[in-house]
Amino acid sequence: MFLRILRSGLGLVLSASALLLASSAWGSPPGALTEREKALHVLNRLAFGPRPGDVDRVLRIGIRPWIEAQLRPESLPDSQLPARLASLETLSMAQSEIFDRFEKPLREARERRKLAAAAASPTVNGEAQASGAGNDAREDMARLPPEQRPRRLVAELATAKVLRAAFSERQLNEVMVDFWMNHFNVYAAKGLDRVLLTSFERDTIRPRIWGRFEDLLLATAKSPAMLFYLDNARSVADPEHRPAARRSFRREPSPASAGTPETARAAKGGLNENYARELMELHTLGVDGGYTQKDVTELARVLTGWSMERAASGEFTFRPRAHDAGSKTVLGHVFAAGGMDEGEAMIRILARHPATARHLARKLCERLVSDDPPDALIARVAARSLASGGDLRETVRAVVESSEFFDPAFFQAKVKSPFEYVVSAVRASGSSTDAGRPLLKQIEQMGEPLYLCQPPTGYSDAAAAWVNSGAIVARLNFALALASNRIPGTDVDLSRLLSPAESEDPARAADALARGLLGRDLSPETRSTIARRLQERAAAGEGAEASPLSLVAALVIGSPEFQRQ
């Protein structure tokens, strides 16, 4: 009914003129935020943007009570979510089952290949077998049916991440899972990590993000995913520091060799500093946290022997014979000849360090408040974190209860990351989605392939990383594709965003749709652009292939204001 009216030239001109004439307040509000703006703000920052009706819902509940409930996600019913995730079978598979189903077949294929190659042409030192390893491994993979390839694990993780962000009621929980997964970034395409990430997110990160930071940190330190990603699983004491009875050590299977032929030969092992460095630079103290190269090496020595089982589950194990038996000094803390306990002690020291509190406070404020958060805010959040013994709920609370959180200067001041942008558009438009490959590809094209950030830094939370021309073009293309239902697996029904009264009144329809998507008034520039476009469209007699509603939706979702949160 509404569409028919809007298709007539008269309706279009009417609605266009209404858009042109109506004026709206826009831009940074001068005084304090209104309650409505605050509701929108919490939905943008502590959730993945408003769904239709969400702003009113938050206002009804009250902003503080809404935040408080979000801070206690276990108190929020989330009954719809399990059904949405049900088809993603690997999410609930035990680590050992994942290993058996996705890693073992490839290992067995590799073993068979090696035996066959050895039978065909014995080589001097095995180099010849290693040479084509990449190609052969790809062929092994290609022989597997797609549902048995490890790629499925990462695909299901990415799909689940989008579904949870789009549809979970525990929005802040999903925001913080994203934050901590990014803080403790693990790159899914690094060898074995593809079969370890499912458990890493489910068993290591998710259960601990509202607890104490040191417990979260220690859990990541013992997670096979991190041990493998940052090579600690391969790090063993230098020969002169190995414990006395270690003659058989060379024959002990090297855990992290986890099958690669060239590393299996390197079972003799040696110190690897990779994890020790990132543990201090990225996970705790921050790059200016006051440690030296010497501290990195010493910490790496402390952590020698923290490794993983090679066979079956790939679970954490401490290898006493790989552990450095000498005395070490990290940040002035002296560890004599200890075992695993010295690593645990040092990790707790790092977790409780004031520099760590500052580093985490800054990162949290960058995520939740501003790309360039005020120093005073960071200092207060860090102090609260220290005072609470690193309680992560209290630390997040310190950010959202600060006066800066609702400072008008930070309202709509952050550019959404690609993940946030896509999910917020799905939510705003009330779309249904299977979050399958086509939608995930959109996020990739904007520069943020999920679970595939290679460097341990994780993705940036600042606009500078995302605002570039290629990514902007990808965002505009996404807006066009979403609004005209051209993303397979994702369906949008824009007419549902309008009340019956608005549907009957074309003059109000475009405005209402725009408002509905954005959760607030459009900027005058965007309003007039949309109006002009509708007028031109009517004048040219365009029409059949794209409805005016989808045109308006595409322009709003692509607009500068929808890029912001």
Place this chain on the structure above:
Amino acid sequence: MLLKSGGLALVAGGFLPRVFVRMAGAARPASRRVLVAVFQRGAVDGLNVVVPHGEKLYYDARPSIAVPRPGAGAGAALDLDGFFGLHPSLAPVLPLFRDGSAAFIHAAGSPDTTRSHFDAQDFMESGTPGVKSTPDGFLARAVAQRTVEKPSPLRSVAIAPTMPRILTGPAGAISMTSVAAFGIRGGTASGPASASFESMYGDAVSGSLSATAHESFEALRILKSAGSETRAPQNGAEYPKTPFGASLRQIALLIQSDVGLEVAFTDVGGWDTHAGEGGSQGQLGNRLRAYGQAIAAFARDLGSRMGDVTLVTMSEFGRTVRENGNRGTDHGHANVMLLLGGGVKGGKVYGRWPGLDASHLYENRDLAVTTDFRDVFAELLTKRLAVTSLERVFPGYTVDPRKSLGAIA
């Protein structure tokens, strides 16, 4: 003989001897010149890329991952000058060195002592080692120093999903993953949709978003009229099917389309070989194979146009001289850089070799830096792109012409 048969275009299928590369470059105005910078992210092991096979200590330090001396059979280094040799996986690059269009600079790098990938990359891209507050990238500042008639919005392009630090700056740059992916796709309504977006972003309500979008729309128009999307590689060039191969192809495409490109940047990862790096064979060998093929394909694709184009590679730091316990290497200091194309006085390994004996190692573990990467870029920028205000490109650093390697004509 070449001239008799009708000009330079006819030899485009092969590798141009150095003299012709230089002639081709000289015959054209500086404005057609392009600098292509490649960042090997993750700190490539330069000692296994350009191997000091004349150093016994190299073999002592790397019992299981050294590349064998030239002539040692399969997997041996490919000799460059009697002292250095190329990793065998880089065989496709060897002809470029031999014909004088490629050179290496060894023991080059950043003077900063950090062994953090993040910091070291940041310092190298900002061009201000040790200074974190630098807001922009040094190539962006270099482009801003150039006076070009009618600068194109496509003068600085990064082939990357996000804008790299090195091209971030007020001069503006474009980043894209490919020319084909860089367009507004709205079916038959693409034109009007594009126009509407352009007008929305045109009014400066939104700072960087607006400026970025404006550049995008300009670039879109130019690329469309140049018909870049439909061009195929030239001269039978075959790029490896890797992201880096695809990136270099996109840069070649932009150059061939004459869209006003001055500086291009792309990166290639996977060099952080803490374990299983290997010698002739292993992770590094596998990475280098496709890497070398991509660079050789780029040179072939551009043919005689390579006389306008100079490619340079960098990596945030090198790797430890001694192998670690996992047939790999850890974070080190100095590294090797490659120069290729127009103006390069090739066929030579430049730089002062500091040696590998303990007393000459940096912190008793790493190859020492004897050439500051800024000196390499200073030479490239002044001689190839006529950039004069180096103090603005590298604030706080005085480029001493006496330290110039003379690697660029």
